[in-house]
Each structure stands twice: as structure tokens, then as C-alpha cells.
Amino acid sequence: xxxxxxxGGMGPEATIYFMQQVVGAVSARxxxxxxxxxxxxxxxxxxxxxxxxxxxxxxxxxVLADMxxxxxxxxxxxxxxxxxxxxxxxxxxxxxxxxxFLNMVDLASAEAARLAPKGKxxxxxxxxLQRVGVFEPALRAAGMTPVYAQDAEQVLATIRSIKAxxxxxxxxxxxxxxxxxxxxxxxxxxxxxxxxxxLLAKEIKAIVPVFDAMQVLVAATVxxxxxxxxxxxxx
Amino acid sequence: xxxxxxxGGMGPEATIYFMQQVVGAVSARxxxxxxxxxxxxxxxxxxxxxxxxxxxxxxxxxVLADMxxxxxxxxxxxxxxxxxxxxxxxxxxxxxxxxxFLNMVDLASAEAARLAPKGKxxxxxxxxLQRVGVFEPALRAAGMTPVYAQDAEQVLATIRSIKAxxxxxxxxxxxxxxxxxxxxxxxxxxxxxxxxxxLLAKEIKAIVPVFDAMQVLVAATVxxxxxxxxxxxxx
Numbered sequence: 369x370x371x372x373x374x375x376g377g378m379g380p381e382a383t384i385y386f387m388q389q390v391v392g393a394v395s396a397r398x399x400x401x402x403x404x405x406x407x408x409x410x411x412x413x414x415x416x417x418x419x420x421x422x423x424x425x426x427x428x429x430x431v432l433a434d435m436x437x438x439x440x441x442x443x444x445x446x447x448x449x450x451x452x453x454x455x456x457x458x459x460x461x462x463x464x465x466x467x468x469f470l471n472m473v474d475l476a477s478a479e480a481a482r483l484a485p486k487g488k489x490x491x492x493x494x495x496x497l498q499r500v501g502v503f504e505p506a507l508r509a510a511g512m513t514p515v516y517a518q519d520a521e522q523v524l525a526t527i528r529s530i531k532a533x534x535x536x537x538x539x540x541x542x543x544x545x546x547x548x549x550x551x552x553x554x555x556x557x558x559x560x561x562x563x564x565x566x567l568l569a570k571e572i573k574a575i576v577p578v579f580d581a582m583q584v585l586v587a588a589t590v591x592x593x594x595x596x597x598x599x600x601x602x603x
Numbered sequence: 604x605x606x607x608x609x610x611g612g613m614g615p616e617a618t619i620y621f622m623q624q625v626v627g628a629v630s631a632r633x634x635x636x637x638x639x640x641x642x643x644x645x646x647x648x649x650x651x652x653x654x655x656x657x658x659x660x661x662x663x664x665x666v667l668a669d670m671x672x673x674x675x676x677x678x679x680x681x682x683x684x685x686x687x688x689x690x691x692x693x694x695x696x697x698x699x700x701x702x703x704f705l706n707m708v709d710l711a712s713a714e715a716a717r718l719a720p721k722g723k724x725x726x727x728x729x730x731x732l733q734r735v736g737v738f739e740p741a742l743r744a745a746g747m748t749p750v751y752a753q754d755a756e757q758v759l760a761t762i763r764s765i766k767a768x769x770x771x772x773x774x775x776x777x778x779x780x781x782x783x784x785x786x787x788x789x790x791x792x793x794x795x796x797x798x799x800x801x802l803l804a805k806e807i808k809a810i811v812p813v814f815d816a817m818q819v820l821v822a823a824t825v826x827x828x829x830x831x832x833x834x835x836x837x838x
Contacts, residue, residue: 369647379634380626387619387644397767399614402646408677409622411637412604442643442677532632 369404370593372470373444375435375461377410378451379531382563382582384409386450389586403593406444408435416453417524420496429457433464440465446592448472450582452561453494456502468598470588475599476559476581477506483577484557486511490550492543492572493561494527495520503561515555517546530564540571547574604639605828607705608679610670610696612645613686614766617798617817619644621685624821638828641679643670651688652759655731664692668699675700681827683707685817687796688729691737703833705823710834711794711816712741718812719792723748725785727778727807728796729762730755738796750790752781765799775806782809 376383390403413435414426432454436447446468449461455473462469480489489512491503498516507514517523523546526539543565547558551574558578560569566582588599611618625638648670649661667689671682681703684696690708697704715724724747726738733751742749752758758781761774778800782793786809793813795804801817823834 371645377634377637377639380622380637380640384619384622384626387615387622391615391619398650398763399612399646399648399766400650402612402615404612404646405615405642405644407640407642407644409640409642410606411634411639413634415633415635438677442673528633531634 370445370596371404371406371443372589372593373436373439373442373447374405374407375410375432375439375447375449375451375454376407378413378416378454379564380409380411381534382450382566383407385567386563386582386586389583390589393586393590403590406439406442408439410435413454416451416456417494417496417527420453420456420500428454429460432457433460436461436464440467446470448585448589450563450585452563452581453496453502456496456500468592470585470592470598472581472585473503473561474506475584475588476561477503477510477512478599479579479584480507480557480559481510481512483579484512487556488513488515488554490515490547490553490555490558491561492517492547492550492558492565495524497561515550515553518549518553519546522546527562527564530567535567535571537571540568543568544571544573547572547578551576605680605831606639606641606678607824607828608671608674608677608682609640609642610645610667610674610682610684610686610689611642613648613651613689614799615644615646616769617685617801618642620802621798621817621821624818625824628821628825638825641674641677643674645670648689651686651691652729652731652762655688655691655735663689664695667692668695671696671699675702681705683820683824685798685820687798687816688731688737691731691735703827705820705827705833707816707820708738708796709741710819710823711796712738712745712747713834714814714819715742715792715794716745716747718814719747721746722791723750723789725750725782725788725790725793726796727752727782727785727793727800730759732796750785750788753784754781757781762797762799765802770802770806772806775803778803779808782807782813786811
């Protein structure tokens with residue numbers, strides 16, 4: 369079993385949820401059957417949303433690059449980052465070490481293309497994703513078109529409420545409404561691409577298929593740890 | 604907030620549960636209010652129970668000492684190990700670095716003495732704890748006497764079932780029966796001192812007070828991270 373390093377803490381509950389999903393994805397008879405993870409549950413990474421939306425004065429990029437380097441020094445053989453918005457800094461993370469970076473945005477874009485080839489994908493995530501086009505290059509490479517929520521403020525408020533209060537039924541209802549809005553804009557598939565929303569993945573209702581970027585990352589993590597294989601990603 | 608390093612993976616679900624309890628112990632408005640944890644969820648540590656009970660040929664001690672050193676190199680400012688049985692190797696872990704080791708066995712022994720001064724404490728944990736007397740020095744220092752389950756095989760089978768199947772109602776019933784057995788032997792307080800059993804802490808019923816060593820460690824972890832203070836432990 370190879371050790372996978374996790375750039376975590378964005379937020380801490382999403383990281384824990386990711387770890388739970390990795391445990392749940394393995395059929396285990398004892399501890400040793402599980403994927404070894406080295407987790408920097410770093411709650412002190414400067415806010416990605418603030419840096420992107422408000423031009424916050426602290427740059428998360430160098431902090432994430434440093435976390436990546438320290439995880440590899442401590443023994444990580446590949447890296448993952450269960451926070452979609454933080455993938456804006458993916459190039460810096462990837463450049464900081466020599467080990468593979470299993471890029472959740474690339475993996476999710478490939479999964480969207482598998483579910484709805486050449487279609488439109490509703491990105492149920494932070495407005496910061498749209499502002500700086502975190503998914504655009506990977507989706508373009510996969511022949512997909514993104515669709516975003518029209519009421520960005522409402523989505524942002526929902527992320528903040530989950531970070532403060534945890535996942536609630538009210539948040540799930542809002543996210544189902546946002547999914548319906550994206551279907552009205554022509555979405556053929558909905559991609560949950562905020563790890564706070566992953567906590568509510570089973571509660572989010574839509575007519576088109578819904579998948580969770582985090583689950584795609586979980587599968588890639590288990591695959592790398594057990595086989596050393598790196599999932600195909602769009603160029 | 605100081606970063607606490609976690610020697611984890613023994614087992615992975617217990618480590619995740621520890622992380623959840625640390626998140627739950629903090630009143631947070633955003634990610635940054637949470638305790639930063641650096642977690643080696645190392646599922647490949649040689650079995651502590653096998654090494655102690657069966658004289659397994661792999662020694663967990665040097666592996667744990669190496670994990671401790673790597674966590675400190677990666678930025679940990681104190682260390683914790685949410686596995687009671689692994690505290691048999693506490694001296695090796697502690698000697699491997701210069702940062703404080705928040706010893707769960709010492710902390711739990713102090714808590715038992717607070718709840719039932721000079722009394723008997725039923726140790727609801729792995730038979731390996733009794734075999735090598737993991738709690739004995741700390742309990743002696745605190746003026747306490749340990750009481751153990753009479754059917755060690757049943758307790759061991761219950762640990763193995765939780766590692767394989769997760770926490771079940773059946774396991775909770777067995778552990779409540781074991782607690783009653785320890786009360787019959789004169790226990791004034793029950794200490795849950797196996798992190799697999801911590802997953803069932805709310806389900807374990809007894810007449811005397813029951814507390815969970817892991818919860819005591821959670822409190823010490825939050826205290827260190829927020830104030831730098833190290834909880835009093837018996838000499």
C-alpha cells in the first residue's frame with residue numbers, strides 16, 4: 369500500500385469526510401488493509417475564497433506548496449487536495465514536489481465527460497470557481513461546457529453556514545434548488561465540486577445525474593495506493 | 604493555534620473519530636478556529652496486540668518512534684497517539700522527539716483518580732493492556748487499582764469485530780456485560796481504554812461512571828493547541 373498525502377483542513381470536516389470515504393471504499397479485515405494517509409489537516413491555510421473573491425492579502429499558494437513539500441518529506445508518495453477551490457493553486461502544489469498530484473478538478477472533469485459526453489455540466493461549488501475559471505481548462509480539454517448557479521451570493525452563504533454549523537436540511541434544500549436552476553440552464557449532469565457540499569451529497573436532489581468530485585478523488589486515491597496506477601485525466 | 608501531530612491508523616476509524624471529536628470540541632465560525640492536526644493515519648504499523656500477546660516478529664516500537672520524528676519534522680509541536688495499547692511504546696515515542704507527548708494513559712489515569720479517588724478502575728480495553736501492565740505505573744502513581752475483564756478472549760474478539768465490521772449493537776451489548784462484570788469485581792469507575800470501543804462510548808451502559816480515555820485526550824489536545832498548556836499528569 370502506497371502512502372497518499374492529503375493537503376487538508378479546507379475545511380477540517382471535509383477532510384475528515386474524505387478520510388471516512390477512503391476507509392469505506394476498502395473492504396478490510398484489519399487495519400493493514402486500509403489506505404495509509406498522511407494528512408495535514410491545516411486549518412490555518414489563508415481563506416481561498418477570500419483570496420480569490422476579495423483579493424485577501426494572504427496568498428494561500430505558497431502555504432499549500434509548503435504543505436505539499438512537507439508531506440512528501442514525511443513520506444507521502446502521491447498528493448491529493450480535497451478542496452475544489454484550492455485547485456486554483458494546483459500548479460503550485462504540483463510543482464512543489466516530484467510525486468504525482470491526483471488533481472480532483474481534472475478527475476471530475478473526466479467523470480463529467482464520461483456521464484454526458486460533450487455536454488453541459490452544472491458546477492455546484494463556490495462562486496470563486498467561476499470567478500477564476502478553476503474548472504475551465506480541464507472541462508474544455510474534455511469537450512464540456514460549464515454552467516454556474518445564478519445566485520452566487522446564496523451559494524456562498526450556504527458554504528459559510530456549513531463551515532459554521534455543519535450540514536443542515538436547509539442547506540440541502542437550497543442546493544437542490546440551485547441544481548434545478550442549473551438544469552434550467554441546460555445542465556446535463558451536476559458535479560458537486562465544493563467539499564462542504566459533499567457532506568450533503570446524498571441529500572441533493574436533481575433530475576439529471578449528480579456526482580461528487582470528492583468521490584472521484586476517493587476512488588483515485590484508493591487506486592493509487594493499492595496499485596500505483598494514476599487515473600487518466602484530460603490533457 | 605499550535606499544530607498537534609497524531610500517531611494514527613491504529614485503527615484508521617478510531618483516528619478519524621478522534622479528529623471528529625477535536626473538531627466537535629471547538630466552537631468555530633470558520634476553518635481557522637479549528638485545531639490544526641498533522642495526522643499520520645498509518646495503517647501499516649505492525650499489530651500492537653499481536654506483538655504483545657503472540658510475540659509477533661515485527662516490533663511496532665521503532666515504527667512509532669519514526670512516525671513521531673517525521674511528524675515533528677513536518678511541523679508538529681506536540682504529539683498524541685489515540686491508541687491505548689500502543690502506549691506500551693510510549694517511552695520510545697516520547698524519546699524520539701523534543702516536543703511534548705500528551706500521554707493518553709497518564710491523562711486517563713488522572714481522570715479516573717479525579718472521579719473515584721483511591722478507588723478501583725475497570726479498564727475496558729485490550730487484554731494486551733493487562734498482559735504488559737500498560738496502565739499500572741500511572742494508576743499506581745495516582746493511587747488507583749486496576750480491574751480487568753475476566754473473559755479476555757471475548758474482549759479481544761470484540762475488538763477484532765469492530766476493526767472488521769465497524770461498531771455494532773452486538774458489540775455494545777457485550778461491552779456493557781463486561782462493564783457489569785468489572786462492577787462485580789468492585790470497579791468504582793469504568794475507563795474505556797480501547798479506541799475501537801470509543802466508537803461505542805455512548806452505547807456502553809454501567810451503574811458506575813464511565814469515561815472515555817480518548818475524550819480526555821481530545822480535551823488535552825484542544826487545550827495544548829489553543830493555550831500551549833500541558834494538562835497535569837501523574838508523576
